[in-house]
Amino acid sequence: MDETHMLRRHFTLLAGTLIAGRVQLHGANALIAQDVAQRIQTALGGEWPPTGPDGFKAGDPDTPVKGIATTAMATLAVLKQASKAGTNLVLTYEPTFFGRHDGPAPPPAPASPGTNGRGAARGFFGLAADDPVYTAKKEFIEKNGLVVFRLRDHWQARKENDMTTGLAQSLGWTKYRVKPDDVLYDIPVATAEDTVALIRKKLNLRGGVRAVGDRKARVRRIMLHPGLMTPAIMWQRYEETDLIVAGEVREWENTHYAADIYTIGEKRGLVTIGRVASEDPGMRACAAWLGTVVNEVPVHWIMTGDLYWRAV
Protein backbone atom coordinates (compact mmCIF):
# COMPACT_ATOMS: atom_id res chain seq x y z
CA MET A 1 0.00 0.00 0.00
CA ASP A 2 1.62 3.25 -1.10
CA GLU A 3 1.49 6.43 0.87
CA THR A 4 -1.18 8.20 -1.22
CA HIS A 5 -3.43 5.21 -0.99
CA MET A 6 -2.95 5.07 2.78
CA LEU A 7 -3.69 8.73 3.14
CA ARG A 8 -6.79 8.44 1.04
CA ARG A 9 -7.95 5.40 2.96
CA HIS A 10 -7.30 7.13 6.25
CA PHE A 11 -9.22 10.16 5.09
CA THR A 12 -12.15 8.01 3.94
CA LEU A 13 -12.30 6.29 7.33
CA LEU A 14 -12.08 9.62 9.08
CA ALA A 15 -14.79 11.13 6.92
CA GLY A 16 -16.88 8.02 7.47
CA THR A 17 -16.72 8.28 11.23
CA LEU A 18 -17.48 11.96 11.15
CA ILE A 19 -20.42 11.90 8.79
CA ALA A 20 -22.79 12.97 11.55
CA GLY A 21 -20.25 15.53 12.67
CA ARG A 22 -19.92 17.43 9.40
CA VAL A 23 -20.53 20.70 11.17
CA GLN A 24 -17.57 20.18 13.49
CA LEU A 25 -15.33 19.10 10.62
CA HIS A 26 -16.04 22.06 8.39
CA GLY A 27 -17.06 24.61 10.93
CA ALA A 28 -20.50 26.09 11.45
CA ASN A 29 -20.20 28.19 8.29
CA ALA A 30 -19.11 25.49 5.84
CA LEU A 31 -20.94 26.17 2.60
CA ILE A 32 -22.49 23.05 1.12
CA ALA A 33 -23.93 22.67 -2.39
CA GLN A 34 -27.45 22.70 -0.97
CA ASP A 35 -26.76 26.12 0.62
CA VAL A 36 -25.65 27.52 -2.74
CA ALA A 37 -28.78 26.08 -4.37
CA GLN A 38 -30.93 27.72 -1.71
CA ARG A 39 -29.26 31.07 -2.17
CA ILE A 40 -29.76 30.85 -5.92
CA GLN A 41 -33.40 29.90 -5.43
CA THR A 42 -33.96 32.79 -3.05
CA ALA A 43 -32.18 35.30 -5.27
CA LEU A 44 -33.95 34.22 -8.47
CA GLY A 45 -37.31 33.56 -6.82
CA GLY A 46 -40.17 31.68 -8.43
CA GLU A 47 -41.38 28.15 -7.93
CA TRP A 48 -38.85 25.30 -8.00
CA PRO A 49 -40.98 22.19 -8.53
CA PRO A 50 -39.13 18.87 -8.24
CA THR A 51 -40.47 17.96 -11.68
CA GLY A 52 -38.90 21.02 -13.39
CA PRO A 53 -35.60 20.83 -15.25
CA ASP A 54 -33.65 22.82 -12.64
CA GLY A 55 -32.06 21.07 -9.66
CA PHE A 56 -29.36 18.61 -8.60
CA LYS A 57 -28.49 16.05 -11.28
CA ALA A 58 -25.45 14.25 -9.84
CA GLY A 59 -23.25 14.20 -6.75
CA ASP A 60 -24.12 14.77 -3.11
CA PRO A 61 -25.90 18.08 -2.30
CA ASP A 62 -24.27 17.97 1.17
CA THR A 63 -20.80 18.30 -0.32
CA PRO A 64 -18.84 21.28 1.05
CA VAL A 65 -18.22 23.63 -1.86
CA LYS A 66 -14.62 24.56 -2.73
CA GLY A 67 -15.45 26.46 -5.88
CA ILE A 68 -18.27 26.93 -8.36
CA ALA A 69 -18.15 26.71 -12.14
CA THR A 70 -20.92 27.78 -14.50
CA THR A 71 -21.15 26.33 -17.99
CA ALA A 72 -23.55 26.03 -20.91
CA MET A 73 -23.38 22.23 -20.95
CA ALA A 74 -21.65 19.99 -18.42
CA THR A 75 -19.82 17.80 -20.90
CA LEU A 76 -17.18 15.43 -19.57
CA ALA A 77 -14.54 17.81 -20.91
CA VAL A 78 -16.06 20.64 -18.85
CA LEU A 79 -16.29 18.45 -15.74
CA LYS A 80 -12.63 17.44 -16.10
CA GLN A 81 -11.64 21.08 -16.36
CA ALA A 82 -13.73 21.96 -13.30
CA SER A 83 -12.20 19.15 -11.28
CA LYS A 84 -8.65 20.09 -12.31
CA ALA A 85 -9.28 23.67 -11.18
CA GLY A 86 -10.41 22.45 -7.75
CA THR A 87 -13.99 23.46 -8.47
CA ASN A 88 -16.54 20.97 -7.23
CA LEU A 89 -19.96 22.52 -7.86
CA VAL A 90 -20.92 22.81 -11.53
CA LEU A 91 -23.97 24.81 -12.62
CA THR A 92 -25.05 23.79 -16.09
CA TYR A 93 -27.64 25.40 -18.37
CA GLU A 94 -28.21 22.29 -20.47
CA PRO A 95 -28.63 18.66 -19.36
CA THR A 96 -25.73 16.55 -18.12
CA PHE A 97 -27.10 13.15 -19.12
CA PHE A 98 -28.03 13.46 -22.79
CA GLY A 99 -31.56 14.76 -22.84
CA ARG A 100 -34.38 16.55 -21.12
CA HIS A 101 -34.85 13.53 -18.87
CA ASP A 102 -31.25 14.04 -17.67
CA GLY A 103 -30.67 10.40 -16.76
CA PRO A 104 -31.86 6.86 -17.45
CA ALA A 105 -35.25 6.91 -19.14
CA PRO A 106 -37.78 4.24 -20.01
CA PRO A 107 -38.45 3.55 -23.68
CA PRO A 108 -40.95 6.01 -25.16
CA ALA A 109 -44.55 4.92 -25.68
CA PRO A 110 -45.50 3.74 -29.16
CA ALA A 111 -46.24 6.56 -31.58
CA SER A 112 -49.80 7.85 -31.48
CA PRO A 113 -51.74 8.38 -34.73
CA GLY A 114 -50.70 11.48 -36.63
CA THR A 115 -47.20 11.63 -35.13
CA ASN A 116 -45.79 9.11 -37.54
CA GLY A 117 -42.21 9.84 -38.38
CA ARG A 118 -41.64 12.73 -36.02
CA GLY A 119 -41.89 13.74 -32.39
CA ALA A 120 -40.78 12.31 -29.09
CA ALA A 121 -42.57 8.98 -29.54
CA ARG A 122 -40.38 7.75 -32.35
CA GLY A 123 -39.68 4.36 -30.86
CA PHE A 124 -36.03 5.05 -29.97
CA PHE A 125 -35.30 3.57 -26.59
CA GLY A 126 -34.32 5.79 -23.68
CA LEU A 127 -30.98 6.00 -21.90
CA ALA A 128 -30.29 2.66 -20.18
CA ALA A 129 -29.15 2.68 -16.55
CA ASP A 130 -26.07 0.66 -17.58
CA ASP A 131 -25.22 2.80 -20.62
CA PRO A 132 -21.39 2.94 -20.71
CA VAL A 133 -21.11 6.68 -21.35
CA TYR A 134 -23.70 7.48 -18.69
CA THR A 135 -22.09 5.24 -16.04
CA ALA A 136 -18.56 6.50 -16.80
CA LYS A 137 -19.67 10.13 -16.57
CA LYS A 138 -21.56 9.52 -13.33
CA GLU A 139 -18.56 7.67 -11.90
CA PHE A 140 -16.26 10.53 -12.83
CA ILE A 141 -18.53 12.96 -11.01
CA GLU A 142 -18.77 10.79 -7.89
CA LYS A 143 -15.08 9.79 -7.73
CA ASN A 144 -14.02 13.40 -7.95
CA GLY A 145 -16.57 14.65 -5.44
CA LEU A 146 -18.32 16.87 -7.96
CA VAL A 147 -21.90 18.08 -7.68
CA VAL A 148 -23.88 19.05 -10.78
CA PHE A 149 -26.86 21.37 -10.59
CA ARG A 150 -28.94 22.39 -13.58
CA LEU A 151 -29.83 26.07 -13.73
CA ARG A 152 -31.84 26.86 -16.82
CA ASP A 153 -35.46 27.96 -16.46
CA HIS A 154 -34.88 30.28 -13.53
CA TRP A 155 -31.75 31.87 -14.96
CA GLN A 156 -33.42 32.37 -18.31
CA ALA A 157 -36.56 33.85 -16.74
CA ARG A 158 -34.61 36.61 -15.03
CA LYS A 159 -35.86 39.93 -16.32
CA GLU A 160 -32.34 41.19 -16.99
CA ASN A 161 -32.09 38.50 -19.70
CA ASP A 162 -28.36 37.94 -19.32
CA MET A 163 -28.40 35.08 -21.82
CA THR A 164 -28.88 37.78 -24.46
CA THR A 165 -26.83 40.61 -22.94
CA GLY A 166 -24.04 38.11 -22.23
CA LEU A 167 -23.99 37.13 -25.89
CA ALA A 168 -23.96 40.79 -26.90
CA GLN A 169 -21.06 41.40 -24.56
CA SER A 170 -19.02 38.55 -25.99
CA LEU A 171 -19.64 39.95 -29.45
CA GLY A 172 -18.56 43.44 -28.32
CA TRP A 173 -22.02 44.85 -29.04
CA THR A 174 -23.21 45.91 -25.59
CA LYS A 175 -23.18 49.62 -26.45
CA TYR A 176 -25.19 49.06 -29.63
CA ARG A 177 -28.37 47.94 -27.90
CA VAL A 178 -31.35 49.73 -29.44
CA LYS A 179 -33.66 49.75 -26.40
CA PRO A 180 -33.25 48.51 -22.84
CA ASP A 181 -34.89 45.11 -22.27
CA ASP A 182 -34.92 44.31 -25.97
CA VAL A 183 -32.84 42.01 -28.14
CA LEU A 184 -32.04 44.34 -31.06
CA TYR A 185 -28.57 45.78 -31.66
CA ASP A 186 -27.51 48.37 -34.27
CA ILE A 187 -23.94 47.44 -35.15
CA PRO A 188 -21.58 49.33 -37.47
CA VAL A 189 -22.70 48.50 -41.01
CA ALA A 190 -21.00 45.48 -42.57
CA THR A 191 -21.88 42.74 -45.04
CA ALA A 192 -23.59 39.59 -43.77
CA GLU A 193 -20.46 37.68 -44.67
CA ASP A 194 -18.19 39.95 -42.64
CA THR A 195 -20.63 39.98 -39.72
CA VAL A 196 -20.70 36.18 -39.64
CA ALA A 197 -16.89 36.11 -39.81
CA LEU A 198 -16.75 38.49 -36.84
CA ILE A 199 -19.19 36.34 -34.84
CA ARG A 200 -17.14 33.24 -35.63
CA LYS A 201 -13.96 34.92 -34.43
CA LYS A 202 -15.38 36.49 -31.28
CA LEU A 203 -17.05 33.27 -30.10
CA ASN A 204 -14.28 30.95 -31.24
CA LEU A 205 -16.67 28.95 -33.41
CA ARG A 206 -15.68 25.98 -35.54
CA GLY A 207 -18.14 23.90 -37.56
CA GLY A 208 -21.39 25.01 -35.95
CA VAL A 209 -22.01 28.22 -37.90
CA ARG A 210 -24.52 28.13 -40.75
CA ALA A 211 -26.04 31.15 -42.46
CA VAL A 212 -28.95 31.67 -44.83
CA GLY A 213 -29.53 34.67 -47.09
CA ASP A 214 -27.49 37.08 -49.19
CA ARG A 215 -23.81 37.05 -48.23
CA LYS A 216 -23.37 40.60 -49.49
CA ALA A 217 -26.43 42.06 -47.77
CA ARG A 218 -25.84 45.17 -45.71
CA VAL A 219 -26.27 44.40 -42.04
CA ARG A 220 -26.95 46.98 -39.37
CA ARG A 221 -29.79 45.81 -37.13
CA ILE A 222 -29.19 42.47 -35.42
CA MET A 223 -31.55 40.41 -33.34
CA LEU A 224 -29.90 38.12 -30.79
CA HIS A 225 -31.70 34.95 -29.81
CA PRO A 226 -29.56 32.47 -27.86
CA GLY A 227 -30.95 28.94 -27.64
CA LEU A 228 -33.77 27.61 -29.80
CA MET A 229 -35.83 30.05 -31.84
CA THR A 230 -39.42 29.13 -32.76
CA PRO A 231 -41.03 30.08 -36.08
CA ALA A 232 -43.51 32.39 -34.31
CA ILE A 233 -40.72 34.59 -32.92
CA MET A 234 -39.09 34.79 -36.32
CA TRP A 235 -42.34 35.73 -38.09
CA GLN A 236 -43.00 38.43 -35.52
CA ARG A 237 -39.62 40.09 -35.69
CA TYR A 238 -37.79 39.39 -38.92
CA GLU A 239 -39.02 42.60 -40.57
CA GLU A 240 -37.26 44.66 -37.91
CA THR A 241 -33.90 43.05 -38.50
CA ASP A 242 -31.18 42.66 -41.10
CA LEU A 243 -29.72 39.55 -39.49
CA ILE A 244 -31.07 37.22 -36.84
CA VAL A 245 -28.40 35.48 -34.77
CA ALA A 246 -29.91 32.40 -33.13
CA GLY A 247 -28.58 29.34 -31.37
CA GLU A 248 -30.58 26.79 -33.29
CA VAL A 249 -33.83 26.46 -35.22
CA ARG A 250 -35.74 23.69 -36.94
CA GLU A 251 -34.53 23.56 -40.49
CA TRP A 252 -37.89 22.73 -42.06
CA GLU A 253 -39.39 25.71 -40.27
CA ASN A 254 -37.16 28.77 -39.68
CA THR A 255 -34.43 27.85 -42.15
CA HIS A 256 -37.08 27.25 -44.82
CA TYR A 257 -38.54 30.66 -44.01
CA ALA A 258 -35.15 32.36 -44.28
CA ALA A 259 -34.53 30.64 -47.61
CA ASP A 260 -37.87 31.94 -48.94
CA ILE A 261 -37.10 35.45 -47.71
CA TYR A 262 -33.89 35.28 -49.72
CA THR A 263 -35.76 34.06 -52.82
CA ILE A 264 -38.14 37.03 -52.84
CA GLY A 265 -35.13 39.34 -52.74
CA GLU A 266 -35.32 40.59 -49.18
CA LYS A 267 -31.95 41.36 -47.64
CA ARG A 268 -32.63 39.75 -44.31
CA GLY A 269 -30.58 36.81 -43.12
CA LEU A 270 -30.47 34.15 -40.45
CA VAL A 271 -27.35 32.73 -38.88
CA THR A 272 -27.45 29.83 -36.44
CA ILE A 273 -24.31 29.52 -34.37
CA GLY A 274 -25.16 26.38 -32.37
CA ARG A 275 -27.37 26.16 -29.30
CA VAL A 276 -24.56 25.58 -26.82
CA ALA A 277 -22.19 28.10 -28.40
CA SER A 278 -24.97 30.70 -28.20
CA GLU A 279 -25.47 29.95 -24.50
CA ASP A 280 -21.83 30.00 -23.46
CA PRO A 281 -21.67 33.80 -23.02
CA GLY A 282 -24.86 33.88 -20.94
CA MET A 283 -23.36 31.41 -18.51
CA ARG A 284 -20.28 33.58 -18.23
CA ALA A 285 -22.65 36.36 -17.19
CA CYS A 286 -24.19 33.88 -14.75
CA ALA A 287 -20.80 33.38 -13.07
CA ALA A 288 -20.47 37.14 -12.62
CA TRP A 289 -23.97 37.34 -11.13
CA LEU A 290 -23.37 34.37 -8.84
CA GLY A 291 -20.33 36.13 -7.43
CA THR A 292 -22.74 38.68 -5.95
CA VAL A 293 -24.74 35.93 -4.22
CA VAL A 294 -21.91 33.66 -3.07
CA ASN A 295 -18.67 35.28 -1.90
CA GLU A 296 -17.14 32.52 0.26
CA VAL A 297 -15.75 30.53 -2.65
CA PRO A 298 -14.44 31.39 -6.12
CA VAL A 299 -16.92 31.34 -8.99
CA HIS A 300 -15.75 31.00 -12.56
CA TRP A 301 -17.05 30.16 -16.02
CA ILE A 302 -15.99 27.21 -18.14
CA MET A 303 -16.64 27.50 -21.86
CA THR A 304 -18.29 24.45 -23.39
CA GLY A 305 -17.41 25.64 -26.86
CA ASP A 306 -18.50 24.72 -30.37
CA LEU A 307 -18.56 20.90 -30.44
CA TYR A 308 -18.87 20.63 -34.23
CA TRP A 309 -16.29 20.37 -36.96
CA ARG A 310 -16.67 20.32 -40.70
CA ALA A 311 -15.39 17.76 -43.17
CA VAL A 312 -12.45 18.66 -45.40
Added chain:
Amino acid sequence: MTGREVVDLIKKNVGVPWNEQSYRDTFKLGNPDSTVKGIAATVMVTFDMLKRANQAGLNMVISHEDTFWNDRDDTKDLTANPLYRMKTQYVLNNDMIIWRIHDHMHAMHPDFTVVGSLRSVGVKGGEDAVMRARVYTIPETTLGEFASQVKRLTGSRAFRCVGDPNVKVSKILLGPGYATPRMTAEADVVIGGEQQEADGGFDDVEYVADATSLGMAKGLIMLGHVISEQPGMEDLAKWMRTFIKGIPIEFVPAEEPFWT
Protein backbone atom coordinates in the same frame (compact mmCIF):
# COMPACT_ATOMS: atom_id res chain seq x y z
CA MET B 1 -56.07 13.87 -64.29
CA THR B 2 -56.80 16.10 -61.28
CA GLY B 3 -54.72 16.56 -58.15
CA ARG B 4 -57.27 14.58 -56.21
CA GLU B 5 -57.03 11.68 -58.68
CA VAL B 6 -53.24 11.69 -58.39
CA VAL B 7 -53.50 11.46 -54.61
CA ASP B 8 -56.09 8.66 -54.87
CA LEU B 9 -53.65 6.67 -57.00
CA ILE B 10 -50.88 7.24 -54.45
CA LYS B 11 -53.16 6.09 -51.62
CA LYS B 12 -54.02 2.97 -53.59
CA ASN B 13 -50.36 2.13 -54.20
CA VAL B 14 -48.70 3.20 -50.95
CA GLY B 15 -48.93 -0.32 -49.47
CA VAL B 16 -49.94 0.73 -45.97
CA PRO B 17 -53.39 1.69 -44.65
CA TRP B 18 -54.03 5.40 -45.19
CA ASN B 19 -54.02 7.33 -41.92
CA GLU B 20 -56.75 9.98 -42.26
CA GLN B 21 -55.61 11.50 -38.95
CA SER B 22 -52.29 12.63 -40.40
CA TYR B 23 -52.27 16.43 -40.37
CA ARG B 24 -49.19 16.41 -42.55
CA ASP B 25 -50.23 14.38 -45.57
CA THR B 26 -52.92 16.70 -46.94
CA PHE B 27 -53.47 19.31 -49.66
CA LYS B 28 -51.81 22.54 -48.57
CA LEU B 29 -52.67 24.99 -51.31
CA GLY B 30 -54.38 25.24 -54.70
CA ASN B 31 -57.45 23.56 -56.08
CA PRO B 32 -57.26 19.74 -55.77
CA ASP B 33 -59.65 19.46 -58.71
CA SER B 34 -57.40 21.40 -61.10
CA THR B 35 -55.92 19.49 -64.01
CA VAL B 36 -52.38 18.26 -63.38
CA LYS B 37 -49.98 19.06 -66.23
CA GLY B 38 -46.96 17.65 -64.50
CA ILE B 39 -45.77 16.57 -61.05
CA ALA B 40 -42.69 17.83 -59.21
CA ALA B 41 -41.46 15.68 -56.31
CA THR B 42 -39.34 17.60 -53.80
CA VAL B 43 -38.13 17.42 -50.23
CA MET B 44 -39.00 21.02 -49.35
CA VAL B 45 -41.46 23.22 -51.19
CA THR B 46 -39.32 26.34 -51.01
CA PHE B 47 -40.33 29.41 -53.03
CA ASP B 48 -37.28 28.89 -55.22
CA MET B 49 -38.26 25.28 -55.91
CA LEU B 50 -41.86 26.33 -56.66
CA LYS B 51 -40.66 28.75 -59.32
CA ARG B 52 -38.47 26.15 -60.97
CA ALA B 53 -41.34 23.63 -60.97
CA ASN B 54 -43.68 26.18 -62.53
CA GLN B 55 -41.14 27.13 -65.20
CA ALA B 56 -40.81 23.44 -66.07
CA GLY B 57 -44.59 23.20 -66.51
CA LEU B 58 -45.07 21.03 -63.44
CA ASN B 59 -48.09 22.45 -61.64
CA MET B 60 -48.51 19.84 -58.92
CA VAL B 61 -45.85 19.80 -56.22
CA ILE B 62 -45.59 16.75 -53.98
CA SER B 63 -43.40 17.76 -51.08
CA HIS B 64 -42.05 15.78 -48.16
CA GLU B 65 -41.93 18.85 -45.94
CA ASP B 66 -44.12 21.82 -45.05
CA THR B 67 -45.11 24.80 -47.18
CA PHE B 68 -45.66 27.49 -44.54
CA TRP B 69 -42.58 27.11 -42.33
CA ASN B 70 -44.20 25.19 -39.50
CA ASP B 71 -44.81 21.48 -39.23
CA ARG B 72 -48.60 21.77 -39.06
CA ASP B 73 -48.76 24.28 -41.89
CA ASP B 74 -50.84 26.37 -39.54
CA THR B 75 -51.50 29.70 -41.28
CA LYS B 76 -53.66 31.52 -38.74
CA ASP B 77 -50.79 33.81 -37.63
CA LEU B 78 -49.60 34.35 -41.18
CA THR B 79 -52.55 35.96 -42.95
CA ALA B 80 -50.93 39.42 -42.88
CA ASN B 81 -47.41 38.11 -43.49
CA PRO B 82 -46.08 39.48 -46.81
CA LEU B 83 -44.08 36.35 -47.63
CA TYR B 84 -47.10 34.16 -46.95
CA ARG B 85 -49.19 36.31 -49.27
CA MET B 86 -46.61 36.23 -52.05
CA LYS B 87 -46.08 32.50 -51.88
CA THR B 88 -49.81 31.80 -51.75
CA GLN B 89 -50.55 34.16 -54.62
CA TYR B 90 -47.81 32.65 -56.73
CA VAL B 91 -49.31 29.19 -56.32
CA LEU B 92 -52.88 30.32 -56.99
CA ASN B 93 -52.01 32.60 -59.91
CA ASN B 94 -50.19 29.75 -61.62
CA ASP B 95 -52.92 27.20 -60.89
CA MET B 96 -50.49 25.09 -58.88
CA ILE B 97 -51.40 22.47 -56.29
CA ILE B 98 -49.31 21.53 -53.25
CA TRP B 99 -49.77 18.21 -51.50
CA ARG B 100 -47.53 16.79 -48.79
CA ILE B 101 -46.41 13.21 -48.32
CA HIS B 102 -44.47 12.78 -45.11
CA ASP B 103 -45.92 10.32 -42.61
CA HIS B 104 -46.83 7.74 -45.22
CA MET B 105 -43.40 7.87 -46.83
CA HIS B 106 -41.90 6.97 -43.46
CA ALA B 107 -44.41 4.15 -43.06
CA MET B 108 -43.72 2.69 -46.53
CA HIS B 109 -41.64 -0.42 -47.24
CA PRO B 110 -39.06 0.59 -48.13
CA ASP B 111 -38.88 4.15 -46.79
CA PHE B 112 -37.42 6.00 -49.79
CA THR B 113 -35.99 8.74 -47.60
CA VAL B 114 -33.78 6.21 -45.79
CA VAL B 115 -32.94 4.29 -48.98
CA GLY B 116 -31.94 7.50 -50.76
CA SER B 117 -29.99 8.91 -47.83
CA LEU B 118 -27.93 5.71 -47.36
CA ARG B 119 -27.15 5.62 -51.08
CA SER B 120 -26.20 9.31 -51.12
CA VAL B 121 -23.50 8.85 -48.47
CA GLY B 122 -22.12 5.72 -50.11
CA VAL B 123 -23.46 3.09 -47.70
CA LYS B 124 -24.43 -0.08 -49.55
CA GLY B 125 -27.21 -2.55 -48.82
CA GLY B 126 -29.96 -0.14 -47.86
CA GLU B 127 -32.29 -0.75 -50.81
CA ASP B 128 -34.94 -2.27 -48.53
CA ALA B 129 -34.43 0.12 -45.59
CA VAL B 130 -37.35 1.23 -43.44
CA MET B 131 -37.63 4.03 -40.90
CA ARG B 132 -36.56 1.91 -37.93
CA ALA B 133 -32.80 2.34 -38.15
CA ARG B 134 -30.48 -0.61 -38.56
CA VAL B 135 -26.70 -0.81 -38.49
CA TYR B 136 -24.86 -1.06 -41.82
CA THR B 137 -21.24 -2.12 -42.10
CA ILE B 138 -18.84 -0.25 -44.37
CA PRO B 139 -15.15 -1.04 -45.02
CA GLU B 140 -13.22 0.29 -42.03
CA THR B 141 -12.12 3.89 -42.40
CA THR B 142 -11.58 6.90 -40.14
CA LEU B 143 -14.40 9.22 -39.12
CA GLY B 144 -12.59 12.07 -40.88
CA GLU B 145 -12.17 10.11 -44.11
CA PHE B 146 -15.78 9.00 -44.01
CA ALA B 147 -16.90 12.61 -43.51
CA SER B 148 -14.80 13.62 -46.54
CA GLN B 149 -16.51 10.90 -48.58
CA VAL B 150 -19.92 12.23 -47.46
CA LYS B 151 -18.90 15.71 -48.52
CA ARG B 152 -17.70 14.51 -51.92
CA LEU B 153 -20.76 12.37 -52.61
CA THR B 154 -23.51 14.70 -51.35
CA GLY B 155 -21.93 17.99 -52.41
CA SER B 156 -23.11 19.46 -49.12
CA ARG B 157 -21.25 22.53 -47.92
CA ALA B 158 -22.58 22.85 -44.40
CA PHE B 159 -23.00 19.49 -42.69
CA ARG B 160 -21.64 19.17 -39.16
CA CYS B 161 -19.63 16.45 -37.44
CA VAL B 162 -18.87 15.57 -33.81
CA GLY B 163 -16.20 13.15 -32.55
CA ASP B 164 -12.50 12.48 -33.12
CA PRO B 165 -11.79 12.43 -36.89
CA ASN B 166 -8.97 9.92 -36.33
CA VAL B 167 -10.97 7.05 -34.83
CA LYS B 168 -11.66 3.94 -36.90
CA VAL B 169 -15.29 3.40 -37.83
CA SER B 170 -17.29 0.82 -39.79
CA LYS B 171 -20.78 0.56 -38.27
CA ILE B 172 -23.25 3.15 -39.55
CA LEU B 173 -26.70 3.99 -38.16
CA LEU B 174 -28.71 6.44 -40.27
CA GLY B 175 -32.05 8.21 -39.86
CA PRO B 176 -32.78 11.16 -42.17
CA GLY B 177 -34.63 14.41 -41.52
CA TYR B 178 -35.52 14.95 -37.89
CA ALA B 179 -35.31 11.19 -37.28
CA THR B 180 -31.65 11.25 -36.26
CA PRO B 181 -31.28 7.99 -34.28
CA ARG B 182 -29.73 7.87 -30.85
CA MET B 183 -26.23 6.42 -30.63
CA THR B 184 -26.13 2.76 -29.62
CA ALA B 185 -23.48 0.32 -28.40
CA GLU B 186 -23.41 -1.33 -31.85
CA ALA B 187 -22.97 1.83 -33.93
CA ASP B 188 -19.77 3.79 -34.54
CA VAL B 189 -21.33 6.64 -36.51
CA VAL B 190 -24.83 8.08 -36.32
CA ILE B 191 -25.93 9.97 -39.42
CA GLY B 192 -28.98 12.20 -39.24
CA GLY B 193 -30.55 15.23 -40.84
CA GLU B 194 -31.07 17.40 -37.83
CA GLN B 195 -31.81 16.98 -34.13
CA GLN B 196 -32.43 19.45 -31.33
CA GLU B 197 -28.91 20.09 -30.12
CA ALA B 198 -29.62 19.74 -26.39
CA ASP B 199 -32.50 19.22 -23.97
CA GLY B 200 -34.34 16.91 -26.36
CA GLY B 201 -35.44 13.28 -26.26
CA PHE B 202 -31.86 12.13 -26.68
CA ASP B 203 -28.93 14.49 -27.17
CA ASP B 204 -26.52 12.82 -29.57
CA VAL B 205 -24.15 15.79 -29.68
CA GLU B 206 -23.34 15.66 -25.97
CA TYR B 207 -23.35 11.86 -25.94
CA VAL B 208 -20.85 11.58 -28.79
CA ALA B 209 -18.69 14.39 -27.36
CA ASP B 210 -18.54 12.57 -24.00
CA ALA B 211 -17.96 9.15 -25.59
CA THR B 212 -15.06 10.77 -27.44
CA SER B 213 -13.67 12.16 -24.17
CA LEU B 214 -13.79 8.59 -22.83
CA GLY B 215 -11.75 7.36 -25.80
CA MET B 216 -14.62 5.53 -27.46
CA ALA B 217 -14.73 5.44 -31.28
CA LYS B 218 -18.01 7.28 -31.87
CA GLY B 219 -19.00 9.91 -34.40
CA LEU B 220 -22.00 11.99 -35.39
CA ILE B 221 -22.74 13.44 -38.81
CA MET B 222 -25.63 15.90 -39.13
CA LEU B 223 -26.30 16.23 -42.84
CA GLY B 224 -28.99 18.90 -42.62
CA HIS B 225 -32.66 18.27 -43.35
CA VAL B 226 -32.65 18.96 -47.09
CA ILE B 227 -29.43 17.09 -47.84
CA SER B 228 -30.52 14.04 -45.85
CA GLU B 229 -34.04 13.55 -47.24
CA GLN B 230 -33.61 14.96 -50.72
CA PRO B 231 -32.21 11.83 -52.46
CA GLY B 232 -35.27 9.76 -51.52
CA MET B 233 -37.58 12.12 -53.40
CA GLU B 234 -35.96 10.99 -56.63
CA ASP B 235 -36.97 7.44 -55.67
CA LEU B 236 -40.49 8.64 -54.92
CA ALA B 237 -40.71 10.22 -58.39
CA LYS B 238 -39.59 6.94 -59.99
CA TRP B 239 -42.12 5.00 -57.93
CA MET B 240 -44.97 7.33 -58.92
CA ARG B 241 -44.10 6.87 -62.60
CA THR B 242 -44.94 3.16 -62.25
CA PHE B 243 -48.63 3.87 -61.66
CA ILE B 244 -49.28 7.47 -62.78
CA LYS B 245 -49.19 7.44 -66.57
CA GLY B 246 -49.53 10.12 -69.18
CA ILE B 247 -48.17 13.08 -67.23
CA PRO B 248 -44.53 14.05 -66.64
CA ILE B 249 -43.20 13.36 -63.15
CA GLU B 250 -39.91 15.00 -62.25
CA PHE B 251 -37.68 15.22 -59.22
CA VAL B 252 -37.09 18.93 -58.52
CA PRO B 253 -34.49 19.41 -55.81
CA ALA B 254 -34.62 22.06 -53.11
CA GLU B 255 -31.35 23.92 -52.60
CA GLU B 256 -29.13 23.41 -49.55
CA PRO B 257 -29.96 26.68 -47.82
CA PHE B 258 -26.71 27.30 -45.97
CA TRP B 259 -23.42 29.07 -46.46
CA THR B 260 -20.76 28.96 -43.79
